[in-house]
Amino acid sequence: MISSNIRDISLGLRSQDQASVESARAMTEMSTVVQTIASSSADVADEALSMEQRSNSGHEIMQQVIEQMRLISGAVKHTSESIQSLESRSNEISSIVNMITQIADQTNLLALNASIEAARVGEEGKGFAVVAGEVRKLAEQSQDSAKQIRTLIDGIQRDILQSAEAMQLGSQEVEKGSQVTMETGQFFEDILTATNKVANQIQDISSCTEEIAA
Template sequence: MQQGAAENRQAVEKSTQAAAKAKESGGSINQAVDQMVLIERTVNSSAQVVASLGERSKEIGQIIDTIAGIAGQTNLLALNAAIEAARAGEQGRGFAVVAEEVRKLAEQSQEAAKQIGSLIGEIQGDTARAVAAMDEGTREVSLGAEAVNAAGSSFNVIAEMVMQVSAQVRGISASMQQVDSGSRQIIVGIHKIDDLSKKATGEAEMVSAATEEQVASMEQIAAASQKLTNMAQNLKETVDQFHL
């Protein structure tokens, strides 16, 4: 009985510890869920920023294309101006020098626009890849958040079940304590019954001895009575002889 009570106390302690651990782990799971939600929001915000940069790079590319077009037209106009200045002869020489400088600037502008356009193209490619990666990351984070949410829900259910089991174990422990108390009372009652039985047995033995003594006395009385009867019969026979 004592061993069973000790094992029952150990079961209560283990179930209580398990319930506390489940509650603590449930809090950690909830924190992980909240953290995943924050990460998802951050990734979504970053994806929006990257997408916005992609749109801005497209706009810059369009502006560079416009600049390159203007530079090409300026170069063409400068070339035409140089031709007209050559036709004008000495009077157009100064204008020809200006037209040549304009043409050089136009060519430099056009070359710079090409280089910038090339860089913008690379940036657009990197941005597109970043957008794709962010989209993939967003999907992965969403899936992770869903998995963590599902795990959190499942763990909350498990924690609730552990707490219920712990409560049931405590209830069983209380019942076992009642059973133990009742068993002790029964044992005390059995000892009392045993004592009463022994006492009754002793008294019965005394009664039996007294009865045996009474039987012996009755036998002696019966023998004496028989003896008196015989003596009375002999006396009667003697008296009858005198009458004859």
């Protein structure tokens, strides 16, 4: 009876030792797994930190691009205003040229009439005829100059019109570009926020696994 009990106890101790060995093996394997997870978590945390840094760099670059687009938009607007001012001045000059042309036409007509009247008077009107002839020449020169100025003004106004149309298109494209840039900047803001959140969560997981592994 005692021998049987001793044998049972011996078997129980043997089973307990085997269970302890298996438990120790399981703990070792679990520790290895936890260490592997901790190592992987640390690698992921490093990668998340790197991604966060890249997101920050991208965000800073986008902010610079947004500022550049703002400056370009301001420059385009200023140039457009200058073109409009130039167009206004050109129209004023055109009006003055029209007035000069009208005066020259009237002066030429008056000089012609004066020459006719001077010729009708005869010898006494010769001096007046000479003056009228000089006035007529001056009027014709004024007409020629006005025509040349008119040609120049017409060319300038055509260039102004083309520039104004080009600036209008450019302004629209800059506006679209600014809108796209702003939307992209907001996209980077969202990415940066999400990246920061994920990085913090991964850091927490990494810390927990390191504590378990220790």
